[in-house]
Amino acid sequence: MVGAGDVATRRIASLLDVDADVSVVAPDATDSVHEWAEAGRLRLSQRAFEDTDLNGPVLAFACTGDAQVNAMVAELGRSKGVLVQRADDAGASDFLVPAVVRRDALQIAISSDGQAPTLARILRSRLDAWLPRAYGDLARLAGDFRDQVKETLPRQHRARFWLRVLDGPIAEKVFTGRLAEARRDMKRALADDRPDVPVRGEVYLVGAGPGDPDLLTSRALRLMQRADVVLYDSLIPRAIVDLSNPQAERIHVGKRASRHTLPQDDINALMVRLAGEGKRVLRLKGGDPFVFGRGGEEIAQLAEAGVAFQVVPGITAASGCAAYAGIPLTHRDYAQSVTFVTGHLKQGELELPWPQLARTGQTVVFFMAVKSLSGICEALREHGLAENWPAALVIEGTTIRQQLLVGTLADLPARVARETIEGPALLIVGEVVRLNETLGWFRPNPDTSDSV
Ligand SMILES: C[S@@+](CC[C@H](N)C(=O)[O-])C[C@H]1O[C@@H](n2cnc3c(N)ncnc32)[C@H](O)[C@@H]1O
The missing domain is CATH 3.30.950.10 (Tetrapyrrole methylase, C-terminal domain)
Structure with a gap:
């Protein structure tokens, strides 16, 4: 790493995250770089760059504020067979440094091919905010069972199996912190030697908030996009219903004081029937489902019928x-x-x-x-x-x-x-x-x- 300012410090942090062997050359360094050096996590040489610094490394980063120095590092790298990344000129670099969203083993890299690094960073923050932390757990669960799936299932069934696991009830268990249950379900699916995870319907009782679509939680949005059927009340604005999976069937179940479109019992029975058909049923309710929303009654019926469900809180009116x-x-x-x-x-x-x-x-x-x-x-x-x-x-x-x-x-x-x-x-x-x-x-x- 040639340079030890803010950009270099960000790069170094990412390199240390993956246990890279890092040497830094710079007359001045940020506090973090000094701390890492004192902790023995990198070697810091506080001086100007010298040609011999490129004897040895696999990759070099030219991160100084001086374009001439960066160009010199890049040129020297080329003659010595070291790949160089220039912080000030992605086009003149041998490799790109993408913005990365990480969830343990899972990584999403975003690159603008050096055209708009800030845009890549903005997208990274958006994805980071949206992508549930538990995706890392899901990747780990998949990794733990990978060999077993290979041994148990014939090749032609594997992709479908994984699709069902990673986009179905087992994944939902991981997302809601029920890791032990998710493992148990995986083991069962494999022990039964079934080529498929059984299709089981589920109901998501989701609070849609008071009206502004921006007030939906990220979990609400994720489940809305996975649903096969959406049952919604009159109070839910169209702009919110429209954020649901476009392929999902939409059923307006009404409910507005004294103008009930479907009586409560029929709504409950409908959810039980649809889940029984193996569908992912999204029951979208205004505000929070447990605040004057009869959410408790709706799930009591589901619990009685043995239908799997989860409740997602919403911002109450x-x-x-x-x-x-x-x-x-x-x-x-x-x-x-x-x-x-x-x-x-x-x-x-x-x-x-x-x-x-x-x-x-x-x-x-x-x-x-x-x-x-x-x-x-x-x-x-x-x-x-x-x-x-x-x-x-x-x-x-x-x-x-x-x-x-x-x-x-x-x-x-x-x-x-x-x-x-x-x-x-x-x-x-x-x-x-x-x-x-x-x-x-x-x-x-x-x-x-x-x-x-
Ligand atoms: C059946 S209750 C449902 C409450 C909902 N579960 C909640 O947590 O906000 C419906 C009542 O919530 C209130 N409400 C819901 N959305 C509202 C909004 N955007 N503005 C004002 N009141 C609202 C009204 O009093 C409405 O009559």
Whole structure:
């Protein structure tokens, strides 16, 4: 390594990662290079480059800030049969240094052929963020069974077997940390001497977040792209459903207050049937499946029927709307706790623990509260909260149509009554609502945001 600045230090770190034997020549070096030298991980010669430095190495890196020195190293390398990489001129280099994403044995190298190294680095960060860490475990599992698969399965069945393992339920077990189970399933598949891993359907109960597609988790996105069938609710925006596997069958199972497209029991039965047919069923739900989403009921039925499933949390509308409205749900000065409740009416009645909800020093978030808004505000006042206690309605939160109506328990209902509200809305009650004045940051469409 000729040079020991920042670029050289990054290269050296990668070389040390693969246990390369590294010598560095540079008058000055970064702290990391000094530390590596002191730890005996490389040899550092603090001086200018000399011709004899290229007697011996297999590869050389010309990483100085001086193009003339780099050119000289490259030329000398050519005459001595040493391959040289020039940090300042990929075109004049004998080999390229790609940006690499690593998951143990698995490596993805990205190269722009020296045209746009920054672009390669940007892509590397994107892939790095997206690629589950557990891919390394999956590669290791495959490596551990490679010989056994070769011995057990005839050549013509192997590729299909691996495809099923690496893109099927066994891989999913690895991704969700169930390594021992994944090993056990591999052993079983091989011990049974079956040329195939049995086709077993699975259900992914996935939270799609409150509306902004950027708020999907990477696991949600990965499973959406692997699904054979997608069952989605009315609240899921098209832009999110469209991120699913384009080949997947899409079934709108509806569910919007009093306009159920498919009754809950039928949805449950449908999932059991589709999984029974060996399909990967994605059950996409708004927000988080375990927050007023009946996710628990849906998987109870699956568990009873012995269908494999996994649950992927999503950002609940409460966090999403609060964040995009600039209303922290808790705050040391105003709210030491937060409660999520449903404003859904049961036979026209609101059965809620009002004395608890009407306390100060907390935030209360009401889901499904548009119809019952006046009733809620009135009950909270009757149970002791002041008329001017802050309350806000967030409509279609986190989307470009987000609308925020801020007021008090006394005036918010009238304010809301003047609007036509079609999308989902969330009521936030508590002193934290006032913080929106200073913390509000999301301006989807300034004409529709408003304050009372
Ligand atoms: C059946 S609940 C499902 C809640 C969901 N599981 C969650 O964690 O957000 C539906 C209610 O969530 C709220 N909601 C969902 N998405 C919303 C959004 N983008 N903006 C405002 N409220 C939303 C509304 O109160 C809506 O009536």
